[in-house]
Amino acid sequence: MTTQTHFDGAGGREYGHLALHTDKYQINMMYAHWKNGTHDRIAVFEAYFRKLPFGNGYAVFAGLERIVDYIQTLRFHEHEIMFLREQEERYEEAFLQELRQFRFNGDILAVPEGTLVFPNEPLVRVEARVFEAQLIETALLNFMNYQTLIATKAARVRRAAEQDVLLEFGTRRAQEAEAAVWGARAAFIAGFDATSNMRAAMLFGIPAKGTHAHAWVQAHASEQEAFDRYAAALPDDVTLLVDTYDTLGSGVPHAIETAHRLAARGKRMSAIRIDSGDLAYLSKEARQQLDAAGFLDVKIVASNDLDESIIVNLKAQGARIDIWGVGTQLITAADQPSLGGVYKLVAHERAAGEELEPVIKLSNNPEKVSTPGKKDAYRIVNRQTGKAEADYLAFPNEEAHIRNGERIKLFDPIHPYRHKWVDDYEAVQLLQPVIVKGELAFELPLLDAIRAYHQQQLALFWPEVLRKVNPQSYPVDLSVDVWEHKMALIERGGK
Numbered sequence: 001m002t003t004q005t006h007f008d009g010a011g012g013r014e015y016g017h018l019a020l021h022t023d024k025y026q027i028n029m030m031y032a033h034w035k036n037g038t039h040d041r042i043a044v045f046e047a048y049f050r051k052l053p054f055g056n057g058y059a060v061f062a063g064l065e066r067i068v069d070y071i072q073t074l075r076f077h078e079h080e081i082m083f084l085r086e087q088e089e090r091y092e093e094a095f096l097q098e099l100r101q102f103r104f105n106g107d108i109l110a111v112p113e114g115t116l117v118f119p120n121e122p123l124v125r126v127e128a129r130v131f132e133a134q135l136i137e138t139a140l141l142n143f144m145n146y147q148t149l150i151a152t153k154a155a156r157v158r159r160a161a162e163q164d165v166l167l168e169f170g171t172r173r174a175q176e177a178e179a180a181v182w183g184a185r186a187a188f189i190a191g192f193d194a195t196s197n198m199r200a201a202m203l204f205g206i207p208a209k210g211t212h213a214h215a216w217v218q219a220h221a222s223e224q225e226a227f228d229r230y231a232a233a234l235p236d237d238v239t240l241l242v243d244t245y246d247t248l249g250s251g252v253p254h255a256i257e258t259a260h261r262l263a264a265r266g267k268r269m270s271a272i273r274i275d276s277g278d279l280a281y282l283s284k285e286a287r288q289q290l291d292a293a294g295f296l297d298v299k300i301v302a303s304n305d306l307d308e309s310i311i312v313n314l315k316a317q318g319a320r321i322d323i324w325g326v327g328t329q330l331i332t333a334a335d336q337p338s339l340g341g342v343y344k345l346v347a348h349e350r351a352a353g354e355e356l357e358p359v360i361k362l363s364n365n366p367e368k369v370s371t372p373g374k375k376d377a378y379r380i381v382n383r384q385t386g387k388a389e390a391d392y393l394a395f396p397n398e399e400a401h402i403r404n405g406e407r408i409k410l411f412d413p414i415h416p417y418r419h420k421w422v423d424d425y426e427a428v429q430l431l432q433p434v435i436v437k438g439e440l441a442f443e444l445p446l447l448d449a450i451r452a453y454h455q456q457q458l459a460l461f462w463p464e465v466l467r468k469v470n471p472q473s474y475p476v477d478l479s480v481d482v483w484e485h486k487m488a489l490i491e492r493g494g495k
């Protein structure tokens with residue numbers, strides 16, 4: 001066992017090299033394929049999740065930009081090769097040599113970020129040499145699962161906050177630095193308005209916003225002095241934190257005094273922030289004090305372990321909160337800290353150059369039986385209502401049929417006798433080619449465009465699917481062909 005570290009602590013050679021951001025079993029399978037001469041056979045994997053998080057009626061897909069960056073920069077560097085050489089498996093030199101040449105040269109299709117997605121539909125489809133497709137499973141799921149989870153949590157918070165401003169405050173409680181920045185991005189996609197994380201703001205162009213901490217007030221002889229000096233130092237539109245000592249007895253009156261002094265100099269206080277206590281009561285009382293002093297346009301920011309349920313609750317209590325700062329509960333997805341997305345082999349070449357053959361993964365749990373074959377996913381939108389009726393998985397050779405709007409049968413794959421026919425629909429193909437033969441084939445949209453697209457997605461669904469509590473489940477159906485193939489493979493015990 002070696003104790004040598006390859007981490008130079010300076011964000012240098014190791015940092016950002018992600019070839020070994022994978023599970024050892026992937027490398028071992030690559031090695032075994034290579035030893036057996038099967039490593040060049042084409043394999044098709046689909047990434048999907050089986051269960052929606054937080055009891056929500058949908059999830060919001062995110063993570064694609066990070067996946068694309070990972071794929072495009074995926075190389076084995078010398079220090080990684082050296083590390084592999086030290087492993088107990090004693091990988092042959094010729095295998096390590098193969099890794100030196102490694103490039104991802106396959107195809108990746110994915111749904112666009114911001115898309116509303118549902119259980120058991122492919123969100124990412126990878127078709128590549130099994131050598132390549134196997135390696136990327138771990139990182140791809142890592143990015144997709146975390147970012148989709150946070151975007152979904154953020155969508156719930158956005159729904160609870162209605163039209164109010166949402167600030168993402170999670171970095172200090174996030175599961176490390178990368179989670180903080182990619183989580184901030186996922187939250188922005190799903191409707192947050194700004195982040196406190198400066199790196200996320202710089203990397204992604206998210207608006208950065210900040211108030212001040214209790215430390216600023218504690219560091220001054222008086223609360224009044226703290227507020228005045230802060231307001232004097234910053235250009236305009238300051239927000240003052242009023243709960244260090246006594247929110248209603250001193251914090252709000254001192255903030256009002258500062259606001260008067262600012263007004264005399266043609267400046268303004270834009271908001272106060274309350275970070276403890278009964279946020280409903282305190283915000284209502286603070287609102288009265290501000291209004292009585294003539295500061296009707298000064299906003300109230302609230303923070304303190306907020307989540308979507310507390311926000312709904314505070315609104316029901318008539319809280320006068322305009323802006324919500326949400327940190328820990330969002331960035332850690334505290335009530336469900338992981339999304340169980342999986343990456344399953346659905347088809348492969350049994351021998352080099354042969355046609356792709358569908359494969360199945362059987363399970364005692366019917367929900368875990370995979371759906372064999374390389375599939376496309378369509379969103380069937382009813383032309384009369386403009387609303388999505390179901391998502392529909394079909395083999396690529398069924399495309400013309402669906403594109404031409406020919407009558408299709410929608411049925412529940414668990415209870416196939418429950419069915420209906422649809423003919424007046426538009427079929428929107430969800431999986432878009434992103435990487436084709438290793439090259440980027442998709443113009444990654446700007447973040448604002450992703451955010452706007454997410455809003456359009458929401459408009460496609462009935463409120464019954466979107467509601468926060470006990471939403472109606474949205475169907476993901478199989479074409480008759482896909483369903484029959486699946487049943488036939490189950491009958492034959494998967495062979």
Ligand SMILES: Nc1ncnc2c1ncn2[C@@H]1O[C@H](COP(=O)(O)OP(=O)(O)OP(=O)(O)O)[C@@H](O)[C@H]1O
Binds near residue numbers: 303306
């Ligand atoms: N009126 C309210 N209704 C429901 N939940 C509230 C209300 N006011 C605050 N909360 C929430 O209750 C939780 C605990 O609030 P509490 O005032 O006990 O905070 P605290 O962190 O203990 O206070 P402090 O920061 O002073 O120690 C927080 O998640 C907060 O957002």
Ligand SMILES: O=P(O)(O)OC[C@H]1O[C@H](OP(=O)(O)OP(=O)(O)O)[C@H](O)[C@@H]1O
Binds near residue numbers: 275325
């Ligand atoms: O509550 P969150 O949703 O995570 O939002 C971020 C929190 O971080 C800050 O306080 P900090 O945690 O440093 O101290 P405090 O909780 O004791 O105020 C801020 O005042 C918020 O309360």
Ligand SMILES: O=C(O)c1cccnc1
Binds near residue numbers: 170
């Ligand atoms: O700007 C703020 O008020 C802020 C930022 C991070 C965490 N809590 C609060």
